[in-house]
Amino acid sequence: xxxxELEPWAWPRETWQGHxxxxxxxxxxxxxxxxxxxxxxxxxxxxxxxxxxxxxxxLRDGEVSPGMMAQGQYGNRAGVPRILEVLRRYDxxxxxxxxAVSALLRTDEVPGYxxxxxxxxxxxxxxxxxxxLSYEAELDLLGRAVEVLESQSGSRPTGIRTPSWxxxxxxMRVIRELGFAYDSSLMADDEPYELIEDGEPTGVIEIPVEWxxxxxxxxxxxxxxxxxxxLAPRDVEQIWKDEFDGAYAEGGVFDLTMHPHIIGHRSRxxxxxxxxxxxxxxxxxxFGTHAQLAEHLRGxxxxxGLR
Numbered sequence: 599x600x601x602x603e604l605e606p607w608a609w610p611r612e613t614w615q616g617h618x619x620x621x622x623x624x625x626x627x628x629x630x631x632x633x634x635x636x637x638x639x640x641x642x643x644x645x646x647x648x649x650x651x652x653x654x655x656x657l658r659d660g661e662v663s664p665g666m667m668a669q670g671q672y673g674n675r676a677g678v679p680r681i682l683e684v685l686r687r688y689d690x691x692x693x694x695x696x697x698a699v700s701a702l703l704r705t706d707e708v709p710g711y712x713x714x715x716x717x718x719x720x721x722x723x724x725x726x727x728x729x730x731l732s733y734e735a736e737l738d739l740l741g742r743a744v745e746v747l748e749s750q751s752g753s754r755p756t757g758i759r760t761p762s763w764x765x766x767x768x769x770m771r772v773i774r775e776l777g778f779a780y781d782s783s784l785m786a787d788d789e790p791y792e793l794i795e796d797g798e799p800t801g802v803i804e805i806p807v808e809w810x811x812x813x814x815x816x817x818x819x820x821x822x823x824x825x826x827x828x829l830a831p832r833d834v835e836q837i838w839k840d841e842f843d844g845a846y847a848e849g850g851v852f853d854l855t856m857h858p859h860i861i862g863h864r865s866r867x868x869x870x871x872x873x874x875x876x877x878x879x880x881x882x883x884x885f886g887t888h889a890q891l892a893e894h895l896r897g898x899x900x901x902x903g904l905r
Contacts, residue, residue: 621770623786624794627803627895632849637894640884642846644877645805645853645891647782648681649759650674650696650707652859654725657699670859674704677862682714684867688874693888695721695759695782698743701750708750717887718751720744720778722761733768740772756889759783763807770795773802780805780892782853789850790895801901803892805853811841812855817866831869838873846880851891 601613629635636643653670656662685692694711696718701708711718722728723739731739740758748754758773760783770793773781780803781793793802809815816834818825838854845852861870877883895901 619797620767620795621765621784622794622797623784623804624792624799625899626787627790627792627899628850629898634898635849636851637884637886637890639882641849641882642842642880642884643851643891644690644842644883644885645693645851645888646685646690646874646885647693647695647759647853647855647888648861649721649855649857650678650694650700651721651725651857652697652700653703654697654699654722658725658727673857673859673862674700674707677858677860677867678707678710680862680864680867681856681858681870682710684871684874685716686714687871688878690874690878690885691715691717691887691890693717693719693757693782695719695757696747697721697723697725697761698746699724701746705750708747712751717757717889718747719755719757719759719782719888720747721759725761727762728760728769729762729764729766731766731768733771736766736768737772737775740776744776756780757782757805757892759807770800770802774800779803779896780888782807782888785809788845788848790891792899792901799902803895803901805851805888805891807853807855811838811853813857813861813866817860831865835869835873839876842873842877846883852877853888 633639650673652673653667656666656670694716708718720740720743723743726739728736744755756779758778758781760769763783782805784804785806785808787806790803790805793800793804816829817827819827842852861867
């Protein structure tokens, strides 16, 4: 019988071992010397990021009714201006991961991020499910996405966050071929680490995400599905404060992911403002972009392997 036809409990060791080892967390990129660990000798690093999906998840799924399009439009029309004002007020740089279709729908959005001092990074073409793509299709879509963002921002993006926080069998290969310095899609640690591919170091930095520190699980709404906002903003605020406190106590990274069409509502941007004010009350915390942290880590560690 072909191995592909076997149930997982009948797989030979080389099969399950191969799946486990395909893309793996390598060494932790945390310097032993606290003075070198994070930029400016900070005790804790805070990374604020936004996935500017807008209409793209609905477009990807063929949900093109005016109601779905309006929910996505809210992200750019109301959410982004509100978010940029909060970031300006607390002098916090952020990383904006934007699908190329979002950028093409509004050609002033990416330049607006850059002008405000924020990072622009890749988040797919149309928020595609990359795990369903062939190598050729994934390389084509991400390559074109890089070109769009480079033309609009004036510089080539150095980082990627895959649209569905997952890798296909080809994603690691595509990331290396396109020369990304870091990825921010996986969840193997609290702190940054080097990605390993089939047992070999890649030189690609992983800045891990986590659903706990994402607004979507708490606030997503699907009228005809089972998703309903189930926590009040102040409850989520407390969870995120606890996450920050844990990162600070351990001298680690606090990495937060949000979406303009979700976090951009009034009560939720107020929550974000209070969280930033709280983190700003610590005088040994560094606020920066994912690209800035990746550059710092590359200076701390010998990271070969990039093509």
